[in-house]
Amino acid sequence: MSIEVLNESGEVPAPVAEQELHDLARHVLDQLRVNPRAELAITLVDEDAMTALHVQWMDLPGPTDVMSFPMDELRPGSDSETPEGVLGDVVLCPSVARAQATEAGHSVEDEILLLTTHGILHLLGFDHAEPAEEREMFDLQRTLLLTYLAQRGRTTTAAPDASTEH
Template identity: 40%
Template structure:
């Protein structure tokens, strides 16, 4: 499996080591999830005003949030699926994370910024793969996978 991550830090605040750390975490998650073949996704880091604009435009919620995912394989009724041609990578979609919100939540939850950032990125990846937490049963599965991925990467809850 090869996971290619197109990363964009609109905030210009992440260090190169942090960006590479995120790529390694996403590759670890893909390994844990046993994803096959070449896969692409994008991760964009933004500030609270930017993610609030996105949240308002696409979800109708006028406040900042921590992470938003736009899955290319998720289809609304009547839409045609976007499937890769033979030999082309599977394109999962886009993960958008507010670094401000990640820092706020890390402080509020009493754990490291890395733990919170890791949680949000993995959470976004799972949404791209079709996982959700709308029901208690879905939440148990999704949050269980998140914890498995984060713990095996050394990001246990502090």
């Protein structure tokens, strides 16, 4: 599996280690049986870059927390082999995540891990526009994040089913 993590946010060090984001993404993709040859990019950007993307792709002003850009429309696998391809890009804005974490009373790291999981689920076709979709997506998001953290011997202060800003 090719997972590339880039910190273009200007925050050094990044609020979450690149290896942590890589490991979380691998966990999510493994749990959802995405082809091991799938490609994923996770990029952390500053508010100006996120604002530009938010305006260009969503026609909404200002920065947001996470955006997902699917490429080959890969979906979670079943017992059969799933196709390989480019899953797409997850773009995160640490400064927006920091503000949300402060408001919610948990760590920036927990917020970014939550947003990364959320973004990957969007790449895999999950959405939360309708109540039933939201329940399915947020239940899966919670399960994936909590099982990842449990494997690391950690817990989270973030509500893994919390709604994100976007």
